[in-house]
Amino acid sequence: MHRDTSAAALRSFAAGDPFMSIGTNSENILPQSVSTDVNQRLTPSQLVTALQRQHPDWVSEIVEALGEVTVTVPAAHIVNVCEELKTGAHTRFDFLSDICGADRGVEEEPRFEVNYHLFSTTWHHRLRLKVLLNEGEAHVPTVTSVWRTANWHERETFDLMGVVFDGHPDLRRILLPDDWQGHALRKDFPLRGYEPYSLK
Amino acid sequence: MSAVNIPPQFEIVDRPLDTQMTISMGPQHPSTHGVLRLELVLDGEMVVKATPDIGYLHTGMEKLFEYKKYQQGIVITDRMDYLNPLGNNLAYVMAVEKLLELEIPERAQTIRVLMCELQRIASHLVWLGTHALDIGAMSVFFYCFREREKILNLIEAASGGRLTPSYFRIGGLMMDLPSGFERRVRQFQDGFIKAVDEFHVLLTGNSIFRGRTQGVGVITAEDAIDWGLSGPCLRGSGVNLDIRRANPYASYETYDFDVPVEQDCDVWARYMVRMREMKESHKIVAQALGRLKPGPVKADAPKVVLPDREAMKTHMDALIHHFLIVAEGFDVPAGEVYHPIEASKGELGVYVKSDGGPKPSRVHFRGPSFVNLSALPHMSEGAMVADIVAIIGSLDIVLGEIDR
Numbered sequence: 315m316h317r318d319t320s321a322a323a324l325r326s327f328a329a330g331d332p333f334m335s336i337g338t339n340s341e342n343i344l345p346q347s348v349s350t351d352v353n354q355r356l357t358p359s360q361l362v363t364a365l366q367r368q369h370p371d372w373v374s375e376i377v378e379a380l381g382e383v384t385v386t387v388p389a390a391h392i393v394n395v396c397e398e399l400k401t402g403a404h405t406r407f408d409f410l411s412d413i414c415g416a417d418r419g420v421e422e423e424p425r426f427e428v429n430y431h432l433f434s435t436t437w438h439h440r441l442r443l444k445v446l447l448n449e450g451e452a453h454v455p456t457v458t459s460v461w462r463t464a465n466w467h468e469r470e471t472f473d474l475m476g477v478v479f480d481g482h483p484d485l486r487r488i489l490l491p492d493d494w495q496g497h498a499l500r501k502d503f504p505l506r507g508y509e510p511y512s513l514k
Numbered sequence: 515m516s517a518v519n520i521p522p523q524f525e526i527v528d529r530p531l532d533t534q535m536t537i538s539m540g541p542q543h544p545s546t547h548g549v550l551r552l553e554l555v556l557d558g559e560m561v562v563k564a565t566p567d568i569g570y571l572h573t574g575m576e577k578l579f580e581y582k583k584y585q586q587g588i589v590i591t592d593r594m595d596y597l598n599p600l601g602n603n604l605a606y607v608m609a610v611e612k613l614l615e616l617e618i619p620e621r622a623q624t625i626r627v628l629m630c631e632l633q634r635i636a637s638h639l640v641w642l643g644t645h646a647l648d649i650g651a652m653s654v655f656f657y658c659f660r661e662r663e664k665i666l667n668l669i670e671a672a673s674g675g676r677l678t679p680s681y682f683r684i685g686g687l688m689m690d691l692p693s694g695f696e697r698r699v700r701q702f703q704d705g706f707i708k709a710v711d712e713f714h715v716l717l718t719g720n721s722i723f724r725g726r727t728q729g730v731g732v733i734t735a736e737d738a739i740d741w742g743l744s745g746p747c748l749r750g751s752g753v754n755l756d757i758r759r760a761n762p763y764a765s766y767e768t769y770d771f772d773v774p775v776e777q778d779c780d781v782w783a784r785y786m787v788r789m790r791e792m793k794e795s796h797k798i799v800a801q802a803l804g805r806l807k808p809g810p811v812k813a814d815a816p817k818v819v820l821p822d823r824e825a826m827k828t829h830m831d832a833l834i835h836h837f838l839i840v841a842e843g844f845d846v847p848a849g850e851v852y853h854p855i856e857a858s859k860g861e862l863g864v865y866v867k868s869d870g871g872p873k874p875s876r877v878h879f880r881g882p883s884f885v886n887l888s889a890l891p892h893m894s895e896g897a898m899v900a901d902i903v904a905i906i907g908s909l910d911i912v913l914g915e916i917d918r
Contacts, residue, residue: 379849379850380612380613380615380849380851381612382850382851382852384850408739408740409739409742410742411742411852411854411861411863411880412852412863412865412878412880414865414876414878414880416867416875416876416878417876418875429850429852429865431852431863431865431880433854435739435753435755438760438761440761440852440854442850442852461740461742462740462741462892463740463741463742463885463888463889465888466884466885466888467885470884474576487569488568488569489568489569489572489917489918490569490572491569498574498577499576499577499876503577505574505577505578505581
């Protein structure tokens with residue numbers, strides 16, 4: 315597991331050269347002339363390190379484990395990050411595979427996480443974005459403006475996990491009936507529901 | 515002076531007719547492939563807006579995973595996309611194996627590829643039969659189910675179950691193939707190319723079928739990517755993308771096969787992609803058969819994989835491992851993975867999050883049918899009511915996977 319402490323990245327950002335090679339970790343070293351050759355394939359970890367250098371406040375943590383890269387993004391910046399990753403020449407994450415929520419546990423704080431699984435049809439690489447949310451403020455801006463496929467994924471996450479996607483065009487329950495009470499995939503929701511049934 | 519006093523509600527008013535009509539299609543409509551309800555806003559026979567209403571089959575499977583041990587979850591995956599259960603098994607066990615960082619023996623990998631490609635053919639055969647039936651060609655159905663039955667018999671021979679095999683286990687397979695299995699697969703293989711040609715004779719040259727499918731349900735490549743379409747639906751829109759090639763798994767990178775792509779973006783293109791895919795799967799099955807060499811079918815991980823029956827009866831440690839796996843399960847290191855595979859309908863992704871115990875903390879399935887169906891309103895705008903049936907058929911949805 316690798317964590318980028320970003321202090322070096324910040325220094326490099328301040329020096330005005332976001333792609334200057336830094337540190338000793340070979341995985342984080344970008345080619346000097348990264349902006350000229352758009353045909354070169356970069357690994358997801360190189361891409362997110364570059365993103366962190368350009369926008370240090372967009373990325374709070376980078377975790378690499380089991381061959382997958384996870385970027386934790388503050389909820390306020392998720393739309394900016396998604397747009398940047400979708401349009402950048404080296405990233406081209408134009409395909410949103412999946413959005414899924416997870417409940418880390420009733421006592422945990424932040425309690426909820428929303429995972430965005432991105433895929434690039436050009437470069438064939440994958441990336442996971444993660445937004446952490448406290449129980450009291452389980453709101454995250456919608457990314458339906460970036461990918462239209464996010465519509466149903468966000469409705470499903472709202473339905474089962476109770477995360478509200480601000481600005482969503484049609485945020486209704488999708489799998490459970492409209493008059494269902496509670497959010498079924500939360501850890502404090504009983505497996506058999508509330509007896510005799512959970513409808514109003 | 516009028517003799518009759520007309521009450522105001524019966525007074526004839528000259529106002530324009532309200533031409534739009536909302537009708538509910540399903541959930542018991544036979545062509546909605548399960549229990550899908552569509553709310554159609556029609557202007558005459560033209561569809562103004564189609565809104566899918568899903569959830570009739572929701573059984574809380576993702577919740578159930580959190581209460582079951584990892585190995586018990588395999589049984590649940592069979593019941594999601596019930597036309598492609600081995601694909602679901604594969605996606606789930608590979609995600610857990612990724613968390614455990616297990617090495618799978620070569621023979622097990624080859625058998626997985628072999629069985630998955632047979633299952634892909636079986637799934638496409640159900641699609642073809644029902645799609646043609648929806649459009650009005652009844653006889654195709656019988657030809658397809660005749661061939662599918664042969665595959666189900668093969669799956670039953672290997673696993674004991676026709677529709678719910680649960681054949682792939684974490685760390686390998688339930689058991690090795692039965693004797694004579696390869697001969698039976700070859701028998702099926704020999705007749706299958708002729709059968710595909712039969713399907714082509716029945717449908718491809720049929721002018722009614724062409725008229726019902728060509729130019730219907732058009733979605734451009736950009737829109738298809740934006741809507742997250744995957745599998746044959748995406749390749750029917752001219753995007754050359756197959757996860758077996760883009761992110762290879764289960765040693766697919768070593769197999770020689772083509773990825774069929776069609777440029778027409780309509781129902782016809784998706785039909786042609788699947789018809790060609792069946793022949794490609796046939797090719798992969800032949801290659802996998804040639805690679806089958808004797809060897810173990812379970813990984814060398816005694817704390818995860820159940821021991822052989824014989825070893826359990828004769829070795830103390832095997833008996834202890836067996837007891838512990840069954841009674842308490844095995845701990846999976848904390849972490850999270852997303853494992854996508856190319857199922858028969860598109861990208862089937864499994865997200866598994868572990869917090870270190872014998873039960874997962876969260877399991878999520880990205881069903882290809884779920885995402886493909888979400889593009890239906892886009893594809894059916896301006897279509898005729900009868901075309902909706904053709905478009906749903908071309909998406910090849912399975913409601914068990916959409917509602918989970």
